[in-house]
Amino acid sequence: MKILIINGPNLNLLGKREPEIYGTQTFEDYFKIIKTKFPNTELEYFQSNVEGFLIDKLHEVGFSYDGIVMNAGAYTHTSIAIADAIAGIQTPVIEVHISNVHARESFRHKGYMSKNCVGSIAGLGFKGYDLGIQYFTSQLP
Numbered sequence: 001m002k003i004l005i006i007n008g009p010n011l012n013l014l015g016k017r018e019p020e021i022y023g024t025q026t027f028e029d030y031f032k033i034i035k036t037k038f039p040n041t042e043l044e045y046f047q048s049n050v051e052g053f054l055i056d057k058l059h060e061v062g063f064s065y066d067g068i069v070m071n072a073g074a075y076t077h078t079s080i081a082i083a084d085a086i087a088g089i090q091t092p093v094i095e096v097h098i099s100n101v102h103a104r105e106s107f108r109h110k111g112y113m114s115k116n117c118v119g120s121i122a123g124l125g126f127k128g129y130d131l132g133i134q135y136f137t138s139q140l141p
């Protein structure tokens, strides 16, 4: 099973960025741990701050991978183009947010991609990525 984690803008700064909201762990450190938790899954990670690169990646893997776990960062709340890309591919996408976006500023309450995703996880910290992967691996016959 092949699963890609995609992180959008500013998530390369995890560990340094607003630690009171996003914690002190870097995503690279977390990714090393998560790979050991799913030894039978081919897990890959991609991050970009550029909307078009995120869309290109969705197109690239979206007809061959088994699942995508995506935190689109602030593009969640602004990008119809990312929502359309998710609608246009075959690979199912799970939306993840580290923070509980529903308990934050009102501009974070709207998300364009949610309706095109299998499901959304918010507010469970990095654990949300684990749970997204676990969902896909549990779909195995």
Ligand code: DQA
Residues within 6 Å of the ligand: 009, 010, 011, 071, 072, 073, 074, 075, 076, 096, 097, 098, 099, 100, 101, 108
């Ligand atoms: C985020 C929430 C977004 O509102 C914010 O713009 C982010 C991170 C999260 O993981 O909680 O960059 O997606």
